[in-house]
Amino acid sequence: MPPLDRLREVFRASLELPADAAVDDLEYRGIEKWDSLAHMALVAALEQAFDVMIDTEDVLAISSFAAARKVLERQGVDFD
Template sequence: MLQTYRDLFCEIFEIEEDELDSATPDTLDTWDSLHHMNLIAALEDEFDIEFEPEDVMEIVSFQSGMEVLKKYGVNF
């Protein structure tokens, strides 16, 4: 599941895996509201979950996305 999350994150934000640890809205030009919502939709589809609005806002990095997904039973 971790690889799936990595692949989605990299595809949506158009980055390489080695950029994941530093990926935030402040460090990626591609991280805008549209790409953020594309990530949310892709994660919901892939992992068959529905995020609460506060969890959507909590995803502000690759790592925070993992933490939010764990709350929904996605194990890495």
């Protein structure tokens, strides 16, 4: 699965969204399900899905789908 599709899938699964939900524009607390507990579950799922370790600074920086992508790109994930 391409990395961008995997990222979308991780967001949908972690935030318990339908399989066809648009996630590219999601922002932290932009939907009710993305609270602090869901945020930590999302980070753990991202680490597992992309085999990376996300440090505290980056955990706090993941404030949107786009920000998560940027964090993963800095970790070496190629979305192109």
